[in-house]
Amino acid sequence: MGLARAARTLMLVQAVWLPLLALTDAATAERRLALVVGNGGYAAENVTPLDNPVNDARLIADALETVGFEVRLVADVDRAALVEEIDGFGEQQERAGGDAVGLFYYAGHGVERGAAAT
DSSP: OOHHHHHHHHHHIIIIIHHHHHTSOGGGOOOEEEEEEEOOOOOSTTSOOOSSHHHHHHHHHHHHHHTTOEEEEEESOOHHHHHHHHHHHHHHHHHHOTTOEEEEEEESOOOOOSOOOO
């Protein structure tokens, strides 16, 4: 994703989604949980490091906290740590109950290794 497109995406999130979330009456607001991941550094030789994902994730995390989300921000983790974070987020979501809202945000490469072409 180019820098201009990323900036437009962040502006859209901040301009449209976040104000809508803020309109919820605080007295009846559900618990809001977010897992925000920014992966820009990669150990694989054939994957180009990215400059923006960690910064984008921090911006999104800050914006979500502003509208009442409990945010877990994770940066530059390997696959095993990412899977662990996602599992933990799922467990946290279950413990929060049926009225809770969960949001997962990922910035970075989507890389698949060893898959057969279909």
